[in-house]
Amino acid sequence: MKDNGWKGIIxxxxxxxxxxxxxxxxxxxxxxxxxxxxxxxAGEQKEIDINxxxxxxxxxxxxxxxxxxxxxxxxxxxxxxxxxxxGDLLLELVFDKNGDTITRMEVLEHNETEGLGALIKEPAxxxxxxxVPLPVTLKNxxxxxxxPAEGTAFEDGTYTVEADQPDYNGYRNTMKLTITxxxxxxxxxxxxxxxxxxxxxxxxxxxxxxxxxxxxxxxQAEALAAAVIENQSTDFLSPDDQGKTDAVAGVSISIxxxxxLVKQCLVQAAxxxxxxxxxxxxxxxxxxxxxxxxxxxxxxxxGTTVDGVSGATISSRAVIEGIDKGYTFIKNYLGTLx
Amino acid sequence: MTEEQGRKGPFLRGENTTRRIMGDxxxxxxxxxxxxxxxxxIRSLLLVVTSVITCVLSELVWEWLTGKQIxxxxxxxxxxxxxxxxQVPVTTPVILIIISGIFAIIVVKQLFGGIGSxxxxxxxxxxxxxxxxxxxxIIQYVPAAxxxxxxxxxxxxxxxxxxxxxxxxxxxxxxxxxxALGETSKLLxxxxxxxxxxxxxxxVKASLAYILTVLVVTFVLGGGHLFGGDPVTNLLxxxxxxxxxxxxxxxxxxxxxxxxxxxxxxxxxxxxxxxxSSYPEGVCFGILxxxxxxxxxxxxxxKHVYGTKxxxxxxxxx
Amino acid sequence: xxxxxxxxxxAFVIIFCSGTLKEALAAGILTIVLTVAASVLHELMxxxxxxxxxxxxxxxxxxxxxxxxxxRIAYSYVxxxxxxxxxxxxxxxxxVLMACSFLWGKMHIDIDxxxxxxxxxxxxxxxxxxxxxxxAYGEIFGRAFLEGGYLAKAFQxxxxxxxxxxxxxxxxxxxxxxxxxxxxxLLSILPAAALAVPIQLFSKWQPVNWILGILLVGVxxxxxxxxxxxxxxxxxxxxxxxELISTGLIxxxxxxxx
Numbered sequence: 001m002k003d004n005g006w007k008g009i010i011x012x013x014x015x016x017x018x019x020x021x022x023x024x025x026x027x028x029x030x031x032x033x034x035x036x037x038x039x040x041x042a043g044e045q046k047e048i049d050i051n052x053x054x055x056x057x058x059x060x061x062x063x064x065x066x067x068x069x070x071x072x073x074x075x076x077x078x079x080x081x082x083x084x085x086x087g088d089l090l091l092e093l094v095f096d097k098n099g100d101t102i103t104r105m106e107v108l109e110h111n112e113t114e115g116l117g118a119l120i121k122e123p124a125x126x127x128x129x130x131x132v133p134l135p136v137t138l139k140n141x142x143x144x145x146x147x148p149a150e151g152t153a154f155e156d157g158t159y160t161v162e163a164d165q166p167d168y169n170g171y172r173n174t175m176k177l178t179i180t181x182x183x184x185x186x187x188x189x190x191x192x193x194x195x196x197x198x199x200x201x202x203x204x205x206x207x208x209x210x211x212x213x214x215x216x217x218x219x220q221a222e223a224l225a226a227a228v229i230e231n232q233s234t235d236f237l238s239p240d241d242q243g244k245t246d247a248v249a250g251v252s253i254s255i256x257x258x259x260x261l262v263k264q265c266l267v268q269a270a271x272x273x274x275x276x277x278x279x280x281x282x283x284x285x286x287x288x289x290x291x292x293x294x295x296x297x298x299x300x301x302x303g304t305t306v307d308g309v310s311g312a313t314i315s316s317r318a319v320i321e322g323i324d325k326g327y328t329f330i331k332n333y334l335g336t337l338x
Numbered sequence: 339m340t341e342e343q344g345r346k347g348p349f350l351r352g353e354n355t356t357r358r359i360m361g362d363x364x365x366x367x368x369x370x371x372x373x374x375x376x377x378x379x380i381r382s383l384l385l386v387v388t389s390v391i392t393c394v395l396s397e398l399v400w401e402w403l404t405g406k407q408i409x410x411x412x413x414x415x416x417x418x419x420x421x422x423x424x425q426v427p428v429t430t431p432v433i434l435i436i437i438s439g440i441f442a443i444i445v446v447k448q449l450f451g452g453i454g455s456x457x458x459x460x461x462x463x464x465x466x467x468x469x470x471x472x473x474x475x476i477i478q479y480v481p482a483a484x485x486x487x488x489x490x491x492x493x494x495x496x497x498x499x500x501x502x503x504x505x506x507x508x509x510x511x512x513x514x515x516x517x518a519l520g521e522t523s524k525l526l527x528x529x530x531x532x533x534x535x536x537x538x539x540x541x542v543k544a545s546l547a548y549i550l551t552v553l554v555v556t557f558v559l560g561g562g563h564l565f566g567g568d569p570v571t572n573l574l575x576x577x578x579x580x581x582x583x584x585x586x587x588x589x590x591x592x593x594x595x596x597x598x599x600x601x602x603x604x605x606x607x608x609x610x611x612x613x614x615s616s617y618p619e620g621v622c623f624g625i626l627x628x629x630x631x632x633x634x635x636x637x638x639x640x641k642h643v644y645g646t647k648x649x650x651x652x653x654x655x656x
Numbered sequence: 657x658x659x660x661x662x663x664x665x666x667a668f669v670i671i672f673c674s675g676t677l678k679e680a681l682a683a684g685i686l687t688i689v690l691t692v693a694a695s696v697l698h699e700l701m702x703x704x705x706x707x708x709x710x711x712x713x714x715x716x717x718x719x720x721x722x723x724x725x726x727x728r729i730a731y732s733y734v735x736x737x738x739x740x741x742x743x744x745x746x747x748x749x750x751x752v753l754m755a756c757s758f759l760w761g762k763m764h765i766d767i768d769x770x771x772x773x774x775x776x777x778x779x780x781x782x783x784x785x786x787x788x789x790x791x792a793y794g795e796i797f798g799r800a801f802l803e804g805g806y807l808a809k810a811f812q813x814x815x816x817x818x819x820x821x822x823x824x825x826x827x828x829x830x831x832x833x834x835x836x837x838x839x840x841x842l843l844s845i846l847p848a849a850a851l852a853v854p855i856q857l858f859s860k861w862q863p864v865n866w867i868l869g870i871l872l873v874g875v876x877x878x879x880x881x882x883x884x885x886x887x888x889x890x891x892x893x894x895x896x897x898x899e900l901i902s903t904g905l906i907x908x909x910x911x912x913x914x
Contacts, residue, residue, distance in 0.1 A: 445901065454887070458905055470911055472808055636885075636886070
């Protein structure tokens, strides 16, 4: 028996020693090839230290230089995080070596609604961005109109705005805003379906129903209008990410369209023309333009317009925002290199 | 829905019974099938027929290759085929229906031992495969014929996006809404279910329990604030009625109370998925999750067969 | 009841290493080598009269080290395979499982008998790797072959990994006239569930995700196992293969939690 005891110990010791040797040897040999690959494998990515730049947009999560076979930068990869409808949207963008076009992009993470916003992952949507001149704008999107500066006089009169495209429910938004003595006195928000029937009329006579109890669409539209007239501004509304507001009793519908329409009317009233659209994130503001579309549709004169996912404007805009922030970052980065 | 009652082997009820039962179920689905052709066009028929042929052929080929008793013509594959097609929109590519059918029959049903031995509902699992691997291809809904609708988001998807749609309750009940082939017309589905009740093939208590649980959960927790949910839309929009009447498996080896617990569990999960996940519809996940948990139920709610001692290896006889 | 080839370790490694043809080729050969090594080592120790209290740690340490080393070297030298942390864990765990198979499992220690079933498994493994690579990327061995809208990255996910493992073992059992027991199947499934977490609830605390994954998958697999007591599952699929398929299906259902 004592023999066995010794055998046991010896075996254990030998095996352990050999095991360590084997592991160390593997590490040594494995590391050798790792080093080689670091230098010459095409596609190797070298991280760019984003913190070394001054004011980097918080949306930029990480960036890399992609090396080609000679070890020069053949492209760039940027990961951006923007706010979608259901949560954060993580995009991986691969730019060409001049940072002019996107060669590849992928949605890494999202929380969008299945069947709607989640369609941004589909190739049909993403392919639009490949190899097209940047920046990109959403078709039929207007930039959030800037409210005219404080103290701008509004000209008396009645101003109307109509959307070009229907929203995904099939209704086209319209608004009629009246200014008397420099103040807003009447705001009529309506929407027309494909046959030209008015949502106000339909909700009044019970054909457009949202919930059985609770105010109808028309009543909510009028409550909103009254509140804005009383405050002579839309700032107090503060819509959240989903376009809902707590500021007006009884209003539970999404109000981003309403706010955009009011601003567009006011811009007309102040006599300033709307500028050609910037990229959708230009204002950098909290406001999201919902599915309302303004009469002047976008064409920035450079870059490309793309189609959003029908019915998922917020999700589509989050993608556009990510792309443009990545593009801006790369351009700045390349600027610092020269 | 009794998918489990027919079993192979020398029992008092043999294959003939399965064929009769499944034949009745297939018959009960015919009104809804007619409706789908009316609402979505002749392509619905193409999808359903393809699905049925795929399922029957898969079962036939498998049983022939493995030398098993041929049960491919006992109509259970037909029912699975119809139900698979009923859960997808009319724009679904045919190849995906075929893949789904093969997966449902061979992987989910036959590999486990054939009818009565599978733990997951094959039709739901077939749809789950499509949702996991090719999610973008099965969500292109179109408006139903006979409506003025321009848009095509399903009722539940619209509700999840925060916009109330413009479909009246009557529209949703009759089927004039966008949706999957077989789920839209609650009226026609209920007609079929009525027939199944008459034939004694539906576990009414379980189905009702399931529906009620979903409604309660979505009413209490949905809608952004307590008690703000919309029970009617949840009842009439989506595939709740389809699932409750035709896809809630009836297990013979757990007690009646156990079956109720099963339905309630499925209902809770369906409701939670509808409210908190990014999917607008939760019936598929709810029932499948409950399918997975049946084993736990069986542990505690075993049906006691009088005169026999419970032996772990004994296959419970009726 | 003995088995002629180490099913549990094979299942575990197939789940993760059958995604591409290249990886299937490499991992398959390594698994065969590791099986032979474990067998030889174990037999040597038995013959030499080494007592059990020493055999157990010796085989565990030795086999794990060997598995790690083999994986590291093979992956480093085969271009296109990366030995990242996930892979390292796979090969470490494989070593442990392989040793367990010989120490406490049902491995029938006979070199001749093990090679035929392993060859069958290897062949099926290669076919699976080819198929999964084609369906996910449209490539074979890294070279583009197919293109189309139906290629889906989902074919590289653990879901398909579990289904693949189940199918391979089922076919292998049918061909080699082998059967498997349920006992021990969780040894391959639970570590896989920790490595390939089905639900990411807490992005900050990964260990919680692992524990949650193990518990959830464990409970559901046991639930399905109990339900399958009332089923007439075929002889070849019964036990480990059908449990692997069940796990794949369970993972599919769990994708709802995002």
